Amino acid sequence: MNKTVTINISSIIFNIDEGAFNKLQDYLHSIKLKFGSTKGGEEILIDIESRIAEIFHEKVNDRKQVISQFDVDEVIAIMGQPEQFEDSETESYSSEKAYEEEAYHEQAKRGPKRFFRDPDSKVLGGVSSGTAHYFGVDPIIVRLLFIAIVFFGGSGVIIYLILWAITPEAKTTSDKLQMKGQKIDIDSIRQSVGEEAEHLKKKFSHLGEKADQFGRDVDSGKIKGFFGTLFNFIFSIVKLVLTFIGKFFGIILIILGGLFLISLVASLFGLGNMNGMSHIGWNYNSFSIKEMYDILFLTSYQRIAITIGLGLAAGIPILAMLYAGLKILFNIQSLPRSIGGGVTLAWFAGIVLLIVTGLQIGNEFSKEDKVISSFSLAPTVADTIYLSANDSHFPIDAVPYDDNDDFFVLKSYEDELYLTAVELDITENNTDSITIKIVQEAHGATYKGAIERAENIEYSYSITDNSIKFDPYFILRKKDLFRKQNVKIIVSIPVGKTIYLDKTSGWLIYDIKNTTSTRDKYMLGNYWTMTENGLECLHLDMTKDGIRSRKKDRRERQSRNPVVPKYKIKTKVVAPIIDTNATAALLSGQSTHKYPVFPSPFNVFG
C-alpha cells in the first residue's frame, strides 16, 4: 500500500506515488536551480514541466492510474540531469569555470555546513565534536588540541567557553544534518539561507505589528496608553540591555585578546622575567625568559622553530578572539572562508612545528645518568645528629613549604644558575655508621653528555661534629645547558640513632617515610629515631608550626610589609659560616647565628 499525491503539471492532474513525487520535486528543483536565475528561466521550467506532463500522460491509462518512481526515473533519463543539458551558450565555459561549477555542485551536494554544538557526542558542551564536524576531522583531535592550548595561558579554556556560549546546539534533525554538512535537500543551497532570513524577517515584522497593535489597542482602550507606553518602554530597555551585553562581550574579547597578545609577544621574544619564586611571595626577577631559552635550546633553529610554532599555535586563537571582539563591536564584514581555512591550516602547522621541535628537545632529555658520592660519619659521632639547610641565599621571609617539589631558579649569574632541585631522603642503614649518599643526576641526548653534566653539578654541604648542613640548591653552569640536573641526598642512619630536622630542612626533605606517616612539614622541628620499623618520633609536636600554609603566609606578609625590596635581598646575601657555636646553639635551643639572622619565620629558635 502506497500513499499517492495528486499533482497538477501544466494543468493536467496526475496521481503520483509519494516517493515518486519527492523524486520529481527534487529533479524540478535542480532544474530550477540551474535556470532559475537566468533570463527566461521560468519559461524553460514551464516548457520542461509541460513535456514531463506529456510523457506522463502517455504512461497512464485506465489500468495504470498512478505515476510510479519507475516512471519518474524514466522521465529523468529522457530529460537528463541539468548538468547533462548541452546548451551552447550557458555551458561554453573555459575549463576553469567548469571546475568552479563542479566545486559548487560538490558543495551543493553536501549542503552548506554550519557550526553547531553536537549534543550527541559531547563531553562537556559538544563544542569539540561540533568543531570536528565543521572541519571534517575526528573529535578526539579537536579535544586534544583544546587541551593543548589550555597550556598557552589557559586560552583553551577561554576559547572553549566562548564557543560554548555563542554556538547554538544542534537541536533539530535539520540542524544536525547541517552540522555534519550532509545533503538536506537539493534546494538548500540558496534557499535555506535566504528563506531563513526571510522567515525571521516576517516573524519579526509580525511581532512588531502585534506589539504595535497591542499598543494601539491599549492606547484606545480604558487604560489610556499607560500599559502601551510601559510595554514599549520595557521592550526598548530589553533591546538596549541585550545590545549592551553583546557589545560588552565584544569589549571583553578585545581586552582579553590584547592582554594575551602582549604576553605572548613578550614571552616569544624573551622579554620579561620568570618570576621564579613569585609564587612564594618573593619577586626575585633576575632570571629572564631569554635566559631560559638560552639554557634550554641547543640550536638557534630550535629557538626559531619554537617561536614560530608558539606564535602560530597560540597567536592565531588570540587573533581570532580579537577579531571576534571587533566583529561584535563594529559589525565588520566576515572574512572569506578561504582565509579561515588558511588560518586554520597555519594553526595546525604551528602545532606540528611545536610537536616536532618538542620531540627534538625531548631527545636532549632522553638519556639519564648519575654520579654518586658517598661517605660515612665517624662511628663515634653522637647518637643524635642535626640536619639543616643552608638558607643564606634565601630571601628574608621565604618559607619552605610542605612539598619540596618546587623546582625553580634561586639565582642567576652570568654563567651560573642556582637551582633548587635538591631532595633529601632518610633511610635505615644496616651498618653501624651514618652514611650520606649524594646522587647528582642529569639528562642528555647521550649517556656521555648526561654524565658530564652530572659531574659538572656543583653541590656543597658542611659537616661539623654531629651537625650536617646541606645546600638546598646546586650550581648549574649555564654552558652545560639545562638538562634536568638534580641532586638527591640519601642519609642512612642505623637503628637507635636519632635525627633532628631543623625548620630549614623543609627546603630539602621530600616525602620521608616514617611510622606515623607524618607529612614532611610536621616532621620539622622534631627528633626522629630510627627503629626496626622505620623512623619514629617519640614526642611529635605538630604545634611548632614553623611551616605554614601559603595563604596564611601571604596574608601575614601583606599585612606586615607588602613587598620586599630587591636591593635589600641582594645586600644581605652573606656566605654562611658554620661553626660549632651555631651547632651548640641548635642544641641548647638558643639563637647565636653568626650569619645574618633572618627574622621570623626562619628564626624559630629566637
Next chain:
Amino acid sequence: MNIENTKAQMRKGILELCILSILEKNEAYPSDILNELKASKLIVVEGTLYPLLTRLKNDGLLTYRWEESNSGPPRKYFQLTELGKSFSLELDSSWKELQNAVQKIRSKK
C-alpha cells in the same frame, strides 16, 4: 580528456543550426523537434532543447503559437521569424565553410 565531453562540445555548436533547419521546413512543437534530433542522434537528453528554444525565442529568431492537444497539455508550435530565417542562412554558409575546411584538412593526410 573525456571523449564524451568532446563529442558534446561538437554537438553543441551545430544544435542551433539543426533546430533552425528543422523549423525552416515547417513549424513544429518541441516533441517533433526532439524526435528528429533523436533520430539523427544529435541530442542525448531532451532537457537540452528547452533552454535552447527559449533563448532562440528571446533573441527574436523564433516565435510560437499555442495549440490545444488531444493528448496532454497544450503545445507550443515554434516557427522561424524573418530574423531567424536570415540567421539560419548565415549559419548554413558558415557550416559549409567548416565542412570544407575539415574535409580539406582531412584529405591532406
